[in-house]
Amino acid sequence: MSNAVSASKVPPAPDLLYSDTELALAGALDDLLSQRCGPAAVLARTEQPEAYDVALWKALATEIGLAGLLIPEELGGAGASGRELASAAERLGAHLAPVPYLGSAAVATATALAAAKSATRPGGGHSAGQQAAGIAADLLRRLADGTVTAAVAVTASAMPADKFPAAVQLSGPQPGDAAAGIVRLRGRIDSVPDALPADVLLVPAEGVPNGLYLVEATGPGVHRVPVTSLDMTRQLCDVSLDGGPARQIAVGASAAAALEAGLVTGAVVLAAEQLGLAQRCLDMTVAYGKERHQFARQVGSFQAVKHRLADLWATITQARAASRYAAACLASGDPDIAVAVALAKSACSDAAVTAAQECVQLHGGIGFTWEHPAHLYLKRAKASSVTFDTPGAHRAALAGLVNLPAPA
Amino acid sequence: MSNAVSASKVPPAPDLLYSDTELALAGALDDLLSQRCGPAAVLARTEQPEAYDVALWKALATEIGLAGLLIPEELGGAGASGRELASAAERLGAHLAPVPYLGSAAVATATALAAAKSATRPGGGHSAGQQAAGIAADLLRRLADGTVTAAVAVTASAMPADKFPAAVQLSGPQPGDAAAGIVRLRGRIDSVPDALPADVLLVPAEGVPNGLYLVEATGPGVHRVPVTSLDMTRQLCDVSLDGGPARQIAVGASAAAALEAGLVTGAVVLAAEQLGLAQRCLDMTVAYGKERHQFARQVGSFQAVKHRLADLWATITQARAASRYAAACLASGDPDIAVAVALAKSACSDAAVTAAQECVQLHGGIGFTWEHPAHLYLKRAKASSVTFDTPGAHRAALAGLVNLPAPA
Amino acid sequence: MSPARSCTPPAAPSARCGRPAIAATMGPVLDEENEAAQARDKVLAQERDLRERVRAFLAEHPPAQTPREDFLAARFDAGLGYVHYPVGHGGLGLPRNAQPALEDELAKAGAPDIDVRLNVIGLGMAAPTIIACASEEQKARWLRSLWTGAEIWCQLFSEPGAGSDLASLATRAVRDGDDWVVTGQKVWTSLAHHARRGLLLARTDPDVPKHAGLTYFALDLHAPGVEVRPLRQLTGEAEFNEVFLSQVRVPDADRIGAVGDGWKVANATLMNERVAIGSSRAVAREEGAAGFAAAAWRQHPERRTQDLHQRLLKLWAQAEVSRLAAERLRQQLAAGQPGPEGSASKLIFALLNQELSGWEVDFAGTDGLRYDDWAMRRDASSDYARGPVFRYLRSRGNSIEGGTSEILRNIIAERVLRLPAEPRADKDIPWKDLPR
């Protein structure tokens, strides 16, 4: 009622709701994932040699168009924004889809987009830059039509604000490299998410200046060793580069900016995925509470259980707002994006871990077994809370962003 | 069953139980306090000019002998230890007795004891030291027989490990001071606990070297201004010294050690008091849960309420062990006392604040009123958690004590 | 499964997010755009009409020359009070969102406005209840003086023995001729010491189950037998009152709704309480409790510790996220999709106020042990600027007042999550036989 008085002082918040487009996309994804990615199938795959469901990913990439969401229409993509990217991630998180959406459609695509943009922008347009832009644009086209899957070769716990990685360096060139426009990379990056099913790796390499390079994942001198991962539905791998050929897609500040864009997008998308996971864990637990009887009552009728689930629901409503805000900031290029990422990644990580832990606990014994899918959610939730760094690290970033300086 | 194997490696823990002596003392205190210090009386006193119940304190000091618990029998005290001191504090905390036990029988007495000891120990025995020891011993005799109440003039949030206070300095002497063995002090100490009803103040004063001085509280140049305090049952006051006469009771390292001994004893006793308060808040809440009906049931039959009270009870069992350990270390002069204080003050502060907050909340509306005693417990609990510094500050002390160093 | 699906789903999968879907959804999207355009035009026309009507009214009643009370009364009579009130009762039957245009015109003319804070229960709860449930005669009698502020209203629901379990209340109303004779005790009554009338819920039949035996009245607080006493709370102040009713005669003409329908009418009142909480204005970053904490942190570098820093970062982040959640709720309401998230907001609001003010006391160190004044005050209306200790103490009430956090969790569990109710023994027993 006193709106008129103070509302003018408050900067308008972006739209935090789901658009009809996003809801439709989510619905389509739920339909497909319910059919092809049920809990039994996800569990069974964790014991197969191929941890990723490449066929499902192809279907999602081409039939639903997930791979090209962020890519402009002129490069064959859907020209959508961080909002749609995030809502799709919620559904993938809810179903624990073992597909490289995070690594390819979010991190690698955003990195390549930034590389393509920076290489072509006025001032950055020298010939090497144009060549790099061409490589990035070509990659984006192949990403958009789903023929190629990419991953950025950074370790899982990397954070947007980290300094440029020093794990990989340029090694001595071979005859003809300069003419072919290639360089050689050498180094090792441990625990890379979504690199196993990738066709192309984007590799940040230390040098003077630093650079970002495209490497064919199945090319010579590239070794990927699967890691026995906490998150059984997103298997990490250790990547080593042994002098294999690479083509530059960004250099110096542009390389750093491209990598940061990728990691920021990754953090926003991972937060949304965690939100979807948290909601699904709550839903599963609520459903079990209605179904399971002990002491001649549904266990969901016990007040202590009800209150914990109510608290969890409240936590998730909060995390949802944070996730939506981050997606909106990403979509609009809002300068508050750094704050938004810190809020979303910390809130959604905490919500997901809490939800998954409550899901195990409130299922009782069955929740502790291998046969029940609760543990898959727990493992994904805990691993994701460390991926792109911990809630604590993200909150620590706020100190500088919102002027709450650390003690001297 | 594998006791024999490993028990030898584990250093024996001190006795953490209540001795029969302690139980008897507690029983006697409960009897007296139930009669003279009921909730209505405590509440009524908060609106009277005299916030402390001096008559009750005289009774406790002389009839039960609380004032001289720590004082050796040869000085007229009970020759008891930190254990009895702590169990008595539990009862005083449970009843919110508005008496200067903490300030006088714990902090000031332990300070004077340390001063008396250090002044008379071999090497410290110069003539000024002997004089100081005589003053301290005389004070202890008067404390033991209840004719005098003392307080150390340090601000409430002081912590044992803090550096020597600089709030008070020596000021210019007046003619005849040297002959009379007195000096003059000038300065101001804010928010001193238990100084209002004190006859004698022990004042740490900065100088070369630092010293600890005895000042008659009602003497010339001493001003005590009552503070409107969060803790309505332990009213603070601001003390200012305006060139009043003072006699040294310890100097240099001995002064620092005496002050530290006082604050360590204070922290242990305050932790015990908080434990007693926490248990009383739990007891009150449990009793209310059995008495109050809503929805045609005792509110204590609702599972969410039961689980919260069970958790609170568990928290209190933990705090009790920490408090008992600190009391035992204090009693035996165990070198682990610093760790024990950090554990006890943090665990008991947290338990008391949680218990008092739950007490208000689970009493519903009535717990939010002035007429119900719950708020007196809340105010004591919150204020005590800051007194002798916060749980966070005490846990931070562990970093150095148990080799968990802070990040570089 | 997902909450995203619980919002009204579109008729068909939508465009832009993958080529195969585009063809299928372009149609509906265009339809929606047409409808939206038509609706927008209608709103604009309505607003034009309204602004003209206000200008005409202002010409007739120039604010500078008209005494405030006369101006407000005339405004009400012209249907320009709250435009969503019914025609003939201060409004024009327009949607709520037409009001800003009216306020805008009045503000431009420097016209006086009503004081919402002074009659917050009257405007927020009594008026909607009267509009929804009272007779035309009652509307005519009560709404005008309510809206202008001539008569302040309060709410007489809670009792010492009926807090969370409101329906178990014991205040008795016994029929005597054209009157009811009311005896009992009400509690937690804001504004009762200013109020002329109170929304009264009383038991008219103790022999039926508790929800069925209640009747709703508008009580004249000046009637003989009504005594209002301040209820002091732990901060020292008395925001609330106890109201003692001894053989108070209430005319049957002041009954709202049928005899025995009191619970239904009370729910209309309480629903409006929730809407009022939900539809509050946009809030800026650090506007609430987090602002006090952040300001203290910036002002006192010498008090900073790592422990307090980590706690502050966590609380600040939670507070900012809860601000975004409240904004999201506001957007849902504005889009006509009210969600259940308001219950979460209240839970989290209480928790954050409590945690942040607790942090503030800790951060203040020795200063946090000092208070300004324990003396009893009336009309303090919770001045949160009174300092950390006041905020710490006052915030304890946030999880009790307006429905305890425990009851809120029950509501969320049962109404949002649809978890089964606990076995209940109090629904079918005559009120008089309930254990208490």
Add this chain to the structure above:
Amino acid sequence: MSPARSCTPPAAPSARCGRPAIAATMGPVLDEENEAAQARDKVLAQERDLRERVRAFLAEHPPAQTPREDFLAARFDAGLGYVHYPVGHGGLGLPRNAQPALEDELAKAGAPDIDVRLNVIGLGMAAPTIIACASEEQKARWLRSLWTGAEIWCQLFSEPGAGSDLASLATRAVRDGDDWVVTGQKVWTSLAHHARRGLLLARTDPDVPKHAGLTYFALDLHAPGVEVRPLRQLTGEAEFNEVFLSQVRVPDADRIGAVGDGWKVANATLMNERVAIGSSRAVAREEGAAGFAAAAWRQHPERRTQDLHQRLLKLWAQAEVSRLAAERLRQQLAAGQPGPEGSASKLIFALLNQELSGWEVDFAGTDGLRYDDWAMRRDASSDYARGPVFRYLRSRGNSIEGGTSEILRNIIAERVLRLPAEPRADKDIPWKDLPR
């Protein structure tokens, strides 16, 4: 009111704490000292006798020359198994605390000992139940091979449909001549794949309320119809088993206690489970989960952050306090004053294991995302040294196994705090009519 008072209070106020009290209490203190001295003398004499008896036994059965199994059997037969077992059944009817002297003499002679871990349920739960509730004939049949380890025992209580609500179990035992025919499914059975016998709780009468229709048996796991399958848990390993019972014939001679008395016997078993947990040995600082975390912190300065430091300090302090609380509980038991604090210990133990291992995963950063091996293993018996991820996952079970934390809170609330039970509808209804 205070818990201090709940311990046995002394007869009169005590000495040393204030002069007026001294005179009144000196007497009782001296009496207590006399009694204590007498008791001490008695214990010493007992111990002397026992040591002599052991030395005589060792002379007859020189450990070096006697095969392990023979030695253990002879030891049992000599009453030198567990001295608190009854005479004639491996013991001497002495108090438990006489055992260390026996073990000491045997250890000095280099005698073989039983492997407690291998038969932890047999020794910890089956034996006490047999001693308390079985017939002399059954004791003679079972205790010797149990104690020597020739027969491992397991516990067949929980079922997929009866976890927290154990008394609702559905495994049926139907009388057929001298046998019972048992059909059902048991779950969470440690050691079943090694065990020869199982403590079986089965329903013999579905027509009476659930607690009344149960009977207790000792099941031969080699009997036809018993199938033991590994039950894999979220760590990948299978510590536990499912046991399927299809028409298994159990002789009535293997029934423990009367028909329908199964719940009573089961409670004797479960009580021993709690005593076993409570009386565990003294633990050193940092011996448990906090030790792993502290070691990691010291080893990896490069991983340290303020957030992780603050969390670690808090958890370390809680862990150390919980160690002191466990020590206090041990002292209470040793003093013959068992308190209810054991329930708190289990609650806090689970919570701390979970929080500390969660911290460890966070602290490990990228390394925390790696596991050693998901392959299914048997007999892994929870090797907590497997790393932070294993500890994180395994610890989730700590709040489920051996009674969930939720059930534990119910027990604390009702048995310790004496809060009223919830309204229950399942106690007086025939088992077959319960909703499920």
